[in-house]
Amino acid sequence: MESKIAVAVDDLTVAYNYKPVLWDIDLSIPEGVLMAIVGPNGAGKSTLIKSILGIIDPIAGSVAIYGKPYVKQRDKVAYVPQKGSVDWDFPTTALDVVMMGTYGSLGWIKRPGAKEKKRSLEALEKVGMLAFKNRQISQLSGGQQQRIFLARALVQNAAIYFMDEPFQGVDATTEIAIINILKELRKAGKTVIVVHHDLQTVPEYFDWVTFLNVKHIATGPVKDIFNDDNLTKTYGINYKVAVQQ
Amino acid sequence: MDITQYFTDYTLRTITLGTAVLGAICGMLGSFAVLRKQSLLGDAISHAALPGIAVAFLITGAKDSNVLLLGALVSGLIGVFWIRGITTKTHLKTDTALGLILSLFFGFGMLLLTYIQKQPNANQAGLDKYLFGQAATLVESDVLLMVTVTGISLLVMLLFWKEFKLLLFDKNYAMTLGFNTKFIDGLISFFIVLAIVIGLQTVGVVLMSAMLLAPAAAARQWTNRLSTMVILAAIFGAFSGVFGTAISASQNNLSTGPVIVLVAAVFVIVSFLFSPERGIIFKQIRLIKNRRDLQLKKTLYFMYDIVRDHDDISRPHAIRILNSFQGFTKKTLSKLEEKNWITIQGQNWSMTADGFETAANLYNNNIPES
Numbered sequence: 264m265e266s267k268i269a270v271a272v273d274d275l276t277v278a279y280n281y282k283p284v285l286w287d288i289d290l291s292i293p294e295g296v297l298m299a300i301v302g303p304n305g306a307g308k309s310t311l312i313k314s315i316l317g318i319i320d321p322i323a324g325s326v327a328i329y330g331k332p333y334v335k336q337r338d339k340v341a342y343v344p345q346k347g348s349v350d351w352d353f354p355t356t357a358l359d360v361v362m363m364g365t366y367g368s369l370g371w372i373k374r375p376g377a378k379e380k381k382r383s384l385e386a387l388e389k390v391g392m393l394a395f396k397n398r399q400i401s402q403l404s405g406g407q408q409q410r411i412f413l414a415r416a417l418v419q420n421a422a423i424y425f426m427d428e429p430f431q432g433v434d435a436t437t438e439i440a441i442i443n444i445l446k447e448l449r450k451a452g453k454t455v456i457v458v459h460h461d462l463q464t465v466p467e468y469f470d471w472v473t474f475l476n477v478k479h480i481a482t483g484p485v486k487d488i489f490n491d492d493n494l495t496k497t498y499g500i501n502y503k504v505a506v507q508q
Numbered sequence: 509m510d511i512t513q514y515f516t517d518y519t520l521r522t523i524t525l526g527t528a529v530l531g532a533i534c535g536m537l538g539s540f541a542v543l544r545k546q547s548l549l550g551d552a553i554s555h556a557a558l559p560g561i562a563v564a565f566l567i568t569g570a571k572d573s574n575v576l577l578l579g580a581l582v583s584g585l586i587g588v589f590w591i592r593g594i595t596t597k598t599h600l601k602t603d604t605a606l607g608l609i610l611s612l613f614f615g616f617g618m619l620l621l622t623y624i625q626k627q628p629n630a631n632q633a634g635l636d637k638y639l640f641g642q643a644a645t646l647v648e649s650d651v652l653l654m655v656t657v658t659g660i661s662l663l664v665m666l667l668f669w670k671e672f673k674l675l676l677f678d679k680n681y682a683m684t685l686g687f688n689t690k691f692i693d694g695l696i697s698f699f700i701v702l703a704i705v706i707g708l709q710t711v712g713v714v715l716m717s718a719m720l721l722a723p724a725a726a727a728r729q730w731t732n733r734l735s736t737m738v739i740l741a742a743i744f745g746a747f748s749g750v751f752g753t754a755i756s757a758s759q760n761n762l763s764t765g766p767v768i769v770l771v772a773a774v775f776v777i778v779s780f781l782f783s784p785e786r787g788i789i790f791k792q793i794r795l796i797k798n799r800r801d802l803q804l805k806k807t808l809y810f811m812y813d814i815v816r817d818h819d820d821i822s823r824p825h826a827i828r829i830l831n832s833f834q835g836f837t838k839k840t841l842s843k844l845e846e847k848n849w850i851t852i853q854g855q856n857w858s859m860t861a862d863g864f865e866t867a868a869n870l871y872n873n874n875i876p877e878s
Contacts, residue, residue: 318683360677
């Protein structure tokens with residue numbers, strides 16, 4: 264199972280205004296895992312994903328997707344940004360947003376056609392949002408907006424999925440729906456990397472975990488490394504009470 | 509001036525065509541500015557164009573409008589680059605950068621204009637028309653330029669429609685898909701600058717941003733589709749140009765630019781008041797209706813609470829037991845009956861199957877309302 268390395272990060276360092284946000288990160292993520300990235304606020308979790316995806320320029324270091332630079336492997340990667348990163352009052356519909364997932368494979372100028380529409384509708388169905396396809400996106404609830412973003416990434420039909428806090432501000436129904444889709448993706452052999460905040464659900468949802476707090480603390484199977492020692496190293500306080508069930 | 513003269517007068521026809529085309533291109537590109545949350549960028553650019561006009565005149569010594577507009581284009585673009593530079597390289601926010609560039613360039617432009625006016629050379633008179641615009645000076649070649657620029661920007665917009673939409677909605681995502689966002693961003697900015705520059709002669713530096721924003725803001729009220737918004741904004745802009753020109757032509761000495769802007773403002777006011785979905789008036793009406801509706805549903809739910817303790821949902825209950833519940837009136841009862849949710853027999857009411865189902869699903873958000 265751990266034969267291929269899907270994502271390899273080497274000496275990655277990122278800084279905003281002189282202050283390092285990520286410091287010398289080395290990270291290997293094997294193919295086919297469902298991995299959580301955990302760490303306190305300001306630990307650089309989102310920044311790590313954004314630098315892997317080339318949205319943020321790192322000061323130093325490199326990233327390889329299946330052994331090649333990201334720019335050559337875009338079609339293998341899908342991204343679900345934080346829900347709050349866009350203006351949901353934008354004049355467009357749910358289906359239209361999902362169709363944006365097909366733009367990458369279309370390339371410049373070419374417009375999406377019937378094939379792209381069909382794929383987008385299928386993705387909408389998968390996240391349980393088909394009934395809302397013509398809804399203006401501002402009229403969707405937070406959970407529904409998150410599902411739309413997930414559907415947009417599903418349309419990309421990638422090998423690796425990066426998700427930035429997909430469970431933020433969604434209700435229990437949506438959370439379960441999303442995690443089921445993520446588990447399905449893993450079953451299909453995809454690699455799913457999720458910035459996650461709720462430590463309680465890590466053992467239940469994920470099989471791998473990365474501890475991050477500016478520096479890389481640990482990466483490995485949840486059953487091996489999700490322990491009090493690593494939690495204390497990451498959060499600075501004793502989390503034993505919080506995670507024992 | 510009577511109406512036949514309006515259509516036969518060559519000058520007036522030229523001006524009308526010019527302002528219509530100008531309104532259309534500004535509305536079209538203004539939609540992008542508004543959706544990029546860069547409404548004030550237009551204002552900064554138009555003010556930043558002023559020193560370019562002055563410098564172009566100082567270099568060439570001629571008042572050829574094409575040359576002056578080229579100067580305006582160059583200095584407008586420099587303004588945009590500086591605004592970008594300030595926001596990316598310093599801690600200053602965009603609004604501060606816009607304000608700085610606007611006043612700096614405008615101040616410098618005014619300085620140059622006063623200097624030019626002091627020159628002992630008769631040629632300089634009339635440069636100040638670029639401050640407030642003077643549609644009357646539009647000639648055929650100016651209009652031709654406007655039509656050409658509009659055609660090109662329409663072509664570019666249609667070509668890169670998908671990319672523009674993606675960038676406007678989610679720039680980071682566009683980046684991960686492999687689109688060169690700097691290029692798309694630059695393209696949009698370039699055409700916005702172009703639209704502003706060709707409008708300076710007609711509307712002027714000071715009011716130009718209104719041409720960009722007013723039609724777009726009005727159009728946003730009527731639609732939830734980007735394509736419809738852009739088309740509507742172009743139509744609103746064109747009509748503002750035509751009406752504005754007509755009004756200023758029929759009243760002596762009314763300067764055209766400000767009238768066009770005022771007409772555009774009327775479009776905005778009407779849209780903000782009367783658009784069915786986002787307009788203030790219909791929103792208020794909906795609010796009142798929703799409150800009444802909620803009151804009704806509250807009563808229905810109260811009835812549902814009583815009914816569901818019994819096996820037979822249509823079992824009659826005395827109206828009197830509702831009295832303790834606030835908000836119940838004869839009117840609400842008859843309204844409920846009207847909706848077929850309950851039936852009334854004498855002093856008793858009983859719930860229908862329809863009413864029972866409505867009440868049961870009242871607080872279920874997962875079923876989309878048609």
